[in-house]
Amino acid sequence: MKIRTNFSLQAFNSFNLPVVTAEIFFPSTIKELAEISIEKASSSYILGDGTNTLFCQDKAPIIIKPNLMGIEVIENDDNFQVKVACAQNWHEFVLFCINSGIYGLENLALIPGSVGAAPVQNIGAYGIEVSDFIVGVTWFDFAQKKQVDFTNAECQFGYRDSIFKQALNGTGIITHVHFLLPKAWQAVDNYQGLNELVSPVTPQAIMAKVIQLRQAKLPEPKQLPNAGSFFKNPIVSKDVFNELNQQYSNMPFYLHDNGDVKLAAGWLIEQAGLKGFRRDGVGVHENQALVIINYESKQGENIVALSVHIQKKVKEKFNIQLVPEVRFIGEDGELSPTSAGGK
Ligand SMILES: Cc1cc2nc3c(=O)[nH]c(=O)nc-3n(C[C@H](O)[C@H](O)[C@H](O)COP(=O)(O)OP(=O)(O)OC[C@H]3O[C@@H](n4cnc5c(N)ncnc54)[C@H](O)[C@@H]3O)c2cc1C
The missing domain is CATH 3.30.43.10 (Uridine Diphospho-n-acetylenolpyruvylglucosamine Reductase, domain 2)
Structure with missing residues (x-):
């Protein structure tokens, strides 16, 4: 090795x-x-x-840094079952599927990262989450030194969450992810931007549009180093939402089936006056307030400090606590975003 x-x-x-x-x-x-x-x-x-x-x-x-590679496809009358090793690049895997006539993941095109990390925070974009297509995950357990299989339900997927981020964090590695992609394809094209597509909508057209929208909206990390959305979109109760909505009637929101309401963290940051705010070589992106850019800092603590400042300003204005989506890692392992501090 x-x-x-x-x-x-x-x-x-x-x-x-x-x-x-x-x-x-x-x-x-x-x-x-x-x-x-x-x-x-x-x-x-x-x-x-x-x-x-x-x-x-x-x-x-x-x-x-696992380096396991490989994609295996098994086909039956109704579905494609695809087993993918963790080090495969996510976007290249999506391209492989679409080019092989295997559809369903097109809305998740161009999300950076590896296949193995995708279930960890249950990546999502443009109306779908990866958990919608995962049937199982193979896990290498450090203590037992053997592989264990998890069903979708056992993965305990949630919004940017899973058992791998919670109870199993630090105890093993996702070696393979197993997808089930039905041959009876259904477009998910009701998301803003995709609803402009002209009928008949194809997986290729959705993928091309997603790529175009993402390239227009999100800064490319190689040019402007970043980790995508820095914070999760906060989910609040209907009562909290109603109170806020009286004051901010133009506030974007998304209603959940259980009555809770998801708010747009980027909008909250922008309203707190921080869009484009810079200090110590790091800053809030000028067009996309949910993205923190490392313009020229060599120290992660400057990014931590900026994220603490953003949380403070949003809390002061809206009484909402933003929670980072990004993982904070110190010399001795993972830090809780509240204890990471920053300078
Ligand atoms: C420009 C940009 C846009 C983005 N857009 C989106 C988006 O639309 N939707 C979205 O959900 N995310 C988005 N992200 C976040 C990121 O792409 C995802 O979180 C992705 O899954 C991270 O993959 P990675 O391999 O880089 O993970 P890493 O940063 O390397 O790791 C992330 C976490 O996963 C764990 N991990 C990684 N591999 C394994 C493994 N094999 N087994 C167990 N644990 C593992 C790590 O320990 C860590 O806790 C974006 C990021 C960027 C930079």
């Missing part, structure tokens, strides 16, 4: 921070994964493509 020491992770995190890890493992097989000692594995951070990771300090913990 490839192992490196004193290794710079600058090319492996989309905030482009020059953090260093004492040791990084690149296992390509289950056997290689099993070779990593339980002591090292359980104190390590699992790194995919680093597009949802904020290294908050100059040093990172031990890193395991």
Whole structure:
């Protein structure tokens, strides 16, 4: 197995921070994964493509960067069952599906990152979540040194959430994700922007539109280092929403079936006067207030400090606590966003 020491992770995190890890493992097989000692594995951070990771300090913990590759397709009369190894790039996998006549994931095109990370925060965009198409996840358990299968229900998927982010965090690795994509394809084209598509709507047309919309809206991390939406969209009760809506009648919102209401974190940040706000080499993007850009800082703590400032301003104005979507990683492992502090 490839192992490196004193290794710079600058090319492996989309905030482009020059953090260093004492040791990084690149296992390509289950056997290689099993070779990593339980002591090292359980104190390590699992790194995919680093597009949802904020290294908050100059040093990172031990890193395991799985390198398992491969896509297997089994077809029956009604469905495609697709087993994908964790290190496959997500967007390339979506392209592979569409080019192979396997439809359903087109709304999730161009989301950066690896397939293995997709179930962790249950990636979502343009009206769908990846959990809509996952039938199972294969997990390598560090303590047992063996693989275990989880059904969709056992993954406990929620909005940007799953068991892998909660109870199982730090105890193993997703090695494979299993998708079930029905041959009877149904377009999900009611999302703003996609509803302009001319009938008959095809998966290819949805994918092209999603790519076009994303490229127009979101800054490309290679030019402006960022991790996409920095905060989750807050979900509030109907009562809280009604109160806010009386004061801010133009506030965007999305009604949930259970009566709760999802608000747009980007709008709240913008209304708090922070769109385009910059300090210490980091800032809120000028067009998309939900995105924090690392313009020229070499220190993750500047991004942490900005995120704390944003939370404070939004809390003062709306009495709403924004919760980061991005994972905060310190030298000794994951930090809770409230304790990360920043300077
Ligand atoms: C420009 C931009 C746009 C984005 N748009 C969206 C969007 O529309 N919707 C959305 O949901 N997200 C979006 N994101 C966030 C990001 O793309 C996703 O969270 C993605 O799944 C992260 O993948 P990654 O491999 O880079 O994860 P990393 O940042 O490497 O890791 C993220 C988390 O997953 C864990 N992890 C990674 N691989 C594994 C594994 N094999 N097993 C167990 N745990 C693992 C890590 O430990 C960490 O906790 C965007 C990011 C950017 C930069």
